[in-house]
Amino acid sequence: MSEQQFYHALKVDKDLCFGCTHCMNVCPTDAIRIRDGIASIRKNWCVDCGECMKSCPVDAFYVEQDDFEKIFNFKYRVAVLPSVFIGQFSKQIKECEIIDVLKGLGFTHVVPAEATVDVINESMLDELKSDRDKPMISAFCPSIVRLIQVRFPGLVNNIIPIKPPIDTTAMYYRELLQEEGKSADEIGVFYVTPCASKIATVKSPVGDDMSNVDGVINMDFLYNKVYHVLKTRSNTQFSCEETVPYLSPKGLNWSLTDGEASQMTGRCLAIDEIHNVISFLEKVENDEIINVDFLELRACDQSCAGGVLLTENRFLTVERLKNRAERINASGKYVQNISDAHRQLIKNNNYVGRVEPRSMMVLDEDMSIALKKMERVRRMMCYLPGIDCGACGAPNCESLAKDIVRKEANLSNCVFLQRMMEKSKKLDPQHSIRIIEKTWGKDRLDKDCKKKGAKDEANM
Structure with a gap:
């Protein structure tokens, strides 16, 4: 078992935390303890699912991100944008408007994170035909991969060792820019993340030495910037005519619940929300689940649409993306523009090394x-x-x-x-x-009418 600690993006603001135990009670890996009146995260147990952040009544948990100004260290600045970012906006706002604002903020290129899912899907279908342990488990959600390593180490061989779109798409677009004659040192690729776990997988990738992504930007931060520009811009200031849709229907749905499972063969199940996943994996571990070929497991309710860094309601986000996918299907305009040579390049580079078990919760290795x-x-x-x-x-x-x-x-x-x-x-x-x-902590049991819920809370 590797001694290297997991990198985790979730941090605790010690000035805000008052040790209420909400986070400790919802953590799926028991990674949190209260010490000196403050929540303390065990780094090697945390899977960055964000349950603590969602449960905290005083917003004491926050997610580290790279400084936005870091993008300007590069001449060519690529934003790898998940479909759920587009799903934050109503259908009245076109994708090209959002992209135009992002370029105005400093990016030179904006690319969909799920641009390579068609090729990834082909590789996953090939793996499904192999003699790998069943049910095979998607590696799309980093929190789930880490959960299996930490809590269900006997199932690590069931994980399909194929990189998620974030890394494959970053590699593909970096290659495209280099083919255009742009220097590798001048290209910076930045992922706009809907959750903490994808920050962790960039900083500390599982089964790989390093990521193809240079930095990570929180989705809530960037959404607020884009929304502010769109809100202040009049309708007459900008217009665009879209001839090719931003992403394929498969790509738009890939990060939603059943996005992967619906594209696989055999008996496939899609399960979201990390406690639901744990309950199901316990049954798999105990051989109570049989004749299942593929599992799509996601830590968040409604998958990436429920990420802790999304601003919009997750159900509205799902509805918007599905409606966009239906409109693209009806238009028949989408054209897959990845060349055969690039498809082969992606296939040759979209496998990760062995995912190692890291059961930090065992009492002893012996x-x-x-x-x-x-x-x-x-x-x-x-x-x-x-x-x-x-x-x-x-x-x-x-x-x-x-x-x-x-x-x-x-x-x-x-x-x-x-x-x-x-x-x-x-x-x-x-x-x-x-x-x-x-x-x-000292004085915790002293009378304090300004604490949360007390009569003078508003005067804090």
Whole structure:
């Protein structure tokens, strides 16, 4: 197992976080603990799904991005734009208007992230015919790939080792520009991301040494910039006539739920939202699911349309993209313009190396020692109340028991056991207070009418 830590894009603003445990309770990999009254993320456990960010009542979680000014380090600045970015805007706004604004902001080229999905789909269908373990699992969603590595390591061989469109499209357009005579050093490719996990996969790609993308820009940041320009621009200031649609119907739907599964053969299932995915993978791991050929698994509800960095309602985004796809189908205008030579180039370079299991949640790599530690966990559970209140700073009693076995916590972290130990005079009350302060911070239990939900909250 690799010792290298996962890069993760989700960060905690310590000035905003007040340790409410919302994030800790929704984290699908138990990656969050409360220490000194602040949420703390275990880097090697986090899969950047964004559940913590969505649940936080004070917006204490944020997503790191590259400085937008970084694009100007390059002469040729390529924006790789996912279809869900276009889906943020109503049908009254044409794709060419959005592209025009993006170029006005500094990009020299704007390309659809899903431009290479037809070629990717061919490679995936070829893999489906191979003797790889079934059900085969899409590698499209980085959070799901990391989830499998961390929580379901026995299923890593089921992942189809084909790069997602973000990397393949970046490689393809970089090649196109170089064929036009542009220097490789002058080309900068920037992905506009709808989620945190795609930032992580650029900074720390799974199964690859490095990404073809030079930087990542948060979609909410760029959307607000584009929306502001479009809102202030009068209808007479700009008009465009579109002759070729921005993206194929398959490309428009690819990042939505069932976008991949509908293009595969055999028995294929599409499952979105990470807790739904976990429930299903548990059944797969236990051999309760049989005769399934392909699984499209996405961490977000409504897939990329539900990414944490999207501004618009996810259901409206899905509707808009599907309507655009139908209009393109009806027009018959879309023409696939990737040459045979480039198709072969993409096929030759769209495979990743082996996806390694990285089960950070195992108690020990040595199976015999792990079994002994699990027995200790069960013994710890005999003493813990099983209330799963989170007052110890861990998401539930079993997590605390495992932390104790890992020597990261003590039985006295449980507030209920503290009271019992005080009653039997095995724990000094002052020491009990110190334990609480170590988890929740000093003065946490003092009266504070300005905290969230209290009567003077508005005066914070």
